[in-house]
Amino acid sequence: MMKNTSMHRLPRWPAMAMLALLLPLAGCGGSPSGGAGGGGGSAAGGKTLTVATAEDVQSLDPGSAYDTWSTTVVHAFTRRLVDWDETGKLVPDLAERWEASADGKTYTFHLRSDAKFSDGTAVEAGHFKAALDRVRDPKTASKGMGFYSGITSVEAPDATTLVVKLKAADPLLPQVMGLTFAAPIKTPHDPQRPASSGPYALQSTSPIVLTKNPHDTRNTSTLERITVQTGVDEALQMTRFQTGEVDLLPGIPVADYARVMEDPVERARVVQEPVNQTWYFGMNVTRPPWSNPKVRRAALLAMNRQAHVELAGAGRLANGILPPRVPGHHTGRALPAQNVAEAKRLLAEAGFPNGLPATMRSVMWLSNSTQYKDHGQAIQSDLAAVGIPVELRPVALSQYLKGYRDNADCWYGGWYPDFPDAGNFLEPVLHSRGIGSNNAARYRNPKVDQLLDRAHGMAAGPERDALYRQAEDLILQDLPWIPLYFEVETRYFREGVSGVKVHPVWRQMLTGIDKR
């Protein structure tokens, strides 16, 4: 084990070689060029708006797009018969007007004659018929199939007339015509390269690039191009935003939230508005301990619901089930604040003076993202404080979506309607018809069912809203859900960007934005 003295003569070059290898790496920086799509206004002619999101775009086929970002992009490159304005009101788009027959079972839409696809050909009634027939065909297996299941036939007697016949009267038909599923398609339809009928044309899907549709005369934006970067990690989003490569972020990363909101200059480039999503704690009313209404009431009183607003960063304390931008939302109602003593008293009344035994511990399903876990833990500790033991089960989103609907004990979740309509919000989740699918609480109240059924067929207005309010009051008495907070979304944009909004239906909206 002698020490080899000759080693002292060994050269120093390995260390120097390491340095030599590292130096050129460090030196080849040059100008920061963009990732996918690039940003700023430097791309070939005209102004480009670049948006980045951590989410993925699953499909740009109007027949399948249903997640937020897919519909956002499809919305930008299509126009439908109708759309929703900034207040969530249904307005004509490619249909100039429409009328229902006396029995409410036939709708006739009259199309504008100047609508054109991005290739310059006219958008005709037949293109809408093609889209609706395709979405209704079980072979397509479209996520939108359910919205159009009441339709018996779609006819296009001439280029500007579309006749939709229904099994039964349905005043919501014009609403579902606004969804991206009902965007006109050309035949044969290529799902990878759908036709563009909107303010922008889909130029490429990977990366997602939209260019201004020269034939859409109603698009007043001076933007030539919109690039959507998907699957971009939050930290990288912020880096790209700071280097100017990205102009618009769909939110502010948690790490930067306080800094941005406290700086008046930065704050001026933030838009925050409520969207129609209610976050809630759901309970399966057919399984103990939640089958006992007193335990559910005790859970409501146990909870510091304001804490969830703060956990969310932005949010609004929920005062009911229907979110703020859904017609029928009741501004005057308030839910009781946290009252631990009263919660314990109710539990004692329910037969549990010392809290629930450990054998009655229920399993609470949540998705394994940080957001879900933070809220789940808050609920768990509030419930534990009054003696309701709950075990968290954070799982992958795909597992959660099945798990919580599959006869779970309880869960934390968020629900939103497809368009601002109380029926569209309440029916899937709280009508007894939804038991076995989206009514995970297995809540059944014949009076509520009746009210929802009656309101569904009525024309919009105060009378209809009143029915929904009655239904909501009954639900809040039975309490299958404990509403926690209404979602508020944030957009953060660079100087010079204008027209950024949080839309009540589309949430993310790429149209209507401009850049200096």
Added chain:
Amino acid sequence: MTLAVWLAKRLLWAGVTLLGVTLLTFLVVYRMPADPATLLAGRNATPELLAAVRAKHQLDQPVPVQYLAYVGRLARGDLGRSYRGEPVAQEIARRLPLTIQLALAGWLSWLVLGTLFGAWVAARPGPVREGTLLFFSILGVSTPTFWVGILLLYVFVSQLRMFPAGGSGTPQHLVLPVATLAVSGVAYYARLVHSGLGGALREDYVRTAVAKGAPGRTVLFRHALRNALLPLVTVAGSDLAALLGGVVFTESVFHWEGMGMLAVRAVGELDIPLILGVVLVSATFVVLANLLVDLIYPLLDPRVRLQ
């Protein structure tokens, strides 16, 4: 046994292994308490739609039937279509070149920098050099990759504006992801080389080489390192295979759209054909890497024979 026979046997076994991999993956995916049909049908699914979705993607068939159909397609070189509608082979083909770029660059950084670093320490052992190695080893093992990535982004992109903010396409894009990978691997390789060299340098043949007056550099690199490299080859082989399967965190942080990001998407969306495709490609790399290691070994150590 001739090389040809040996190779033929090994390739046959590789095929069997890969078939086993597909079977295992299939079983695991189908044992998962989640249902791809519920994901595909969306949140407002009606029972009719669920049935339509199952029929469209053959999810209504019994699992053995689905598996046999998959293997049948595989035999014809067809990896199927992802639930998004694109052929799986096409999706992988788009991602693979990027992953190969990053994996090779990262792997080379481990090999080259690790060997040099290890040799530097072994050449003149002492508290300073060994301490440096220990420091970087602990740093490499204990810092999460995504954190290193975010740190590098902050310093070199946000502050110094030296490199592009993620993405791929030019050599500049490669620097930070490779540096991130280097942090996690170089020290480990350096330790392997260091301990291998430490042993080799005490061997008689090294003493002989020194005694006959061979220069230090020759002793270190020609005599000692060759023997010290043997364990490195095994590790490096499997590491390269692992890297080629996709480096999830590094790819995500830098938005390097390779196999890692594809794998995350496949699992997140429970896209069974895509999961199977990604796993199969990764497994193929592992099998090939092992084959390659076995082929290289006799070249480094003539005592080892192929058998």
